[in-house]
Amino acid sequence: MACYKTSFSVAKISFSFNADKPTHINWFNNGYGKYFCRIEKPDIRVQIVPSLNNVPGDFVSVSKELGLYHHKKGLGSYAAFHKEFLPLGDITRFLASRVIIEKDGLLLHACGIKRGKDTFLFCGPSGAGKTTVAKLAIKPWEVLSDETVAVRKLSDNFQAFSTPFFGDFGKVTKNTGAPLKAIFFLNKARSFGLRQLDLISAVKKLAQGIFLIGNNWQNSMEDALRIAESLARKVPAYELDFLPEVSLWKYLEKKISLGE
Amino acid sequence: MEIFRKKDIPWRIIDGKALLVNPKTSLLYPLNETGARIWELLDGKIETNSIAAVIMDEFDVNKDEARRDVQEFVNSLTEAGLAQKL
Numbered sequence: 370m371a372c373y374k375t376s377f378s379v380a381k382i383s384f385s386f387n388a389d390k391p392t393h394i395n396w397f398n399n400g401y402g403k404y405f406c407r408i409e410k411p412d413i414r415v416q417i418v419p420s421l422n423n424v425p426g427d428f429v430s431v432s433k434e435l436g437l438y439h440h441k442k443g444l445g446s447y448a449a450f451h452k453e454f455l456p457l458g459d460i461t462r463f464l465a466s467r468v469i470i471e472k473d474g475l476l477l478h479a480c481g482i483k484r485g486k487d488t489f490l491f492c493g494p495s496g497a498g499k500t501t502v503a504k505l506a507i508k509p510w511e512v513l514s515d516e517t518v519a520v521r522k523l524s525d526n527f528q529a530f531s532t533p534f535f536g537d538f539g540k541v542t543k544n545t546g547a548p549l550k551a552i553f554f555l556n557k558a559r560s561f562g563l564r565q566l567d568l569i570s571a572v573k574k575l576a577q578g579i580f581l582i583g584n585n586w587q588n589s590m591e592d593a594l595r596i597a598e599s600l601a602r603k604v605p606a607y608e609l610d611f612l613p614e615v616s617l618w619k620y621l622e623k624k625i626s627l628g629e
Numbered sequence: 630m631e632i633f634r635k636k637d638i639p640w641r642i643i644d645g646k647a648l649l650v651n652p653k654t655s656l657l658y659p660l661n662e663t664g665a666r667i668w669e670l671l672d673g674k675i676e677t678n679s680i681a682a683v684i685m686d687e688f689d690v691n692k693d694e695a696r697r698d699v700q701e702f703v704n705s706l707t708e709a710g711l712a713q714k715l
Contacts, residue, residue, distance in 0.1 A: 569646045573659050576648065587652035590639030594650075598643050 376411055377404035379465055380519035380530040380546065382472055385411035400458070401533045404544050413468050415460075459582070462534055465519065466580040470589050474521030475596055478578040479552075481513030481529050482506055487550035488529035489621075490518055491609070492578045497555040501613045503538040510618055512541055517580065520549060520600065527603050549604050551625055558610030561620045571606035572597045631715040632703045633673030638711050640668065649711055658709065663688055667702055671712055677703055 373394040376385040383406060388394050398405065466476040480491040480499035491502045503515035513531035515538035520529050530546030554566070554574050566574065575597040581589055611617055634640075640649045647665035649658040660668055663684060670680045677699050685695040706712035 569643050569648065569659055572641075572643055573648055573657050576650065576657055587637055587639050587650065590650050590652070591641060594639060594641040594648060598641065 376406055376408050377401045378406040379404055379532055380469060380474060380521050382468055383408045383411040384413045384415060384464065386415050403542060404533050413464060463582040466582050467589060469519055470592050470596065472521060473596060474519060475593060476580040477518050477520055478580060479518045480515045481518035481531065483511045483513055483545065483547055484509050486547055488513065488547045489550055490529060490552045491555055492552060493555040498557055498611065500537045505615050505617055507615060512538065514541055522599060527600055552604055552606040553609040556608060556610045560610065561612065562610035563624050564608045566606045566608060568601055571601035575601060630677050631673055632671055632677060632712050633715060634668060634671040634712050651710055653710060664702060667699055673715055
């Protein structure tokens with residue numbers, strides 16, 4: 370049987386996808402082209418299995434060849450983590466959300482912005498202003514994603530990375546990351562304001578933004594809380610009252626010491 | 630009365646306080662130091678009156694206050710689906 374392959378890397382975690390039809394692999398290559406990498410030994414290998422007849426459209430089932438997620442049922446393998454079959458985009462998001470926790474990181478519902486050698490997170494639920502912040506970004510501020518950012522502890526420091534997952538702002542053109550300097554939780558307001566959060570408030574707010582997808586997500590939640598605590602101890606977290614104006618960047622430059 | 634924390638509740642003690650997650654509702658519950666200590670003790674092996682004795686010993690409260698606070702707190706936990714009676 371023919372075997373089609375592709376591999377990509379998000380937050381320095383490599384995924385390889387194998388399928389017996391080119392359609393699925395083309396989908397990855399079109400959607401995640403900037404994240405493509407050539408790698409001999411990926412961190413995660415995923416075998417895409419065509420959907421059973423009763424599943425409509427582009428849906429496929431997936432099994433991880435090695436390790437935790439593999440689960441067989443009936444005729445084929447399917448995602449152990451979900452009762453439903455998942456579209457490809459959700460599979461990658463799911464895998465990234467779970468695997469990153471094993472790699473001392475989190476997939477966060479946040480807008481990520483890079484400035485020189487530093488990155489910043491702007492967090493909040495839908496409607497809080499993440500895409501607004503991304504749209505306000507002007508040089509030297511550069512968008513990692515307006516919706517989903519990967520954060521990992523590497524060499525005892527947290528770094529934030531772009532992801533192929535995005536909201537209304539659209540696709541980001543670079544696969545990049547840098548040390549995380551500050552975390553902001555967004556409040557739309559009539560004037561700018563900044564208040565540093567205490568540890569437990571910061572962990573709570575981070576926990577509200579952790580992507581953990583699938584039925585048994587709570588199994589990974591305690592590890593996610595441990596990582597969120599470690600993140601909140603390393604990186605200052607603030608509540609940010611903001612106006613949708615480019616003066617946001619001047620305000621932050623004034624309030625936070627920024628390395629050039 | 631013996632109460633125990635539900636097994637499927639992810640939780641973490643952070644600087645003596647605690648953060649609990651209800652997996653059914655995805656709601657997060659931060660607990661203060663007293664709440665976190667009670668939560669730790671809710672293993673189903675200790676009765677609420679004995680938990681009150683520990684709280685009286687470790688925090689600055691009298692016996693009646695401790696008993697009332699522990700009872701009210703475990704009732705809230707049970708109502709929130711985080712703990713249950715044996």
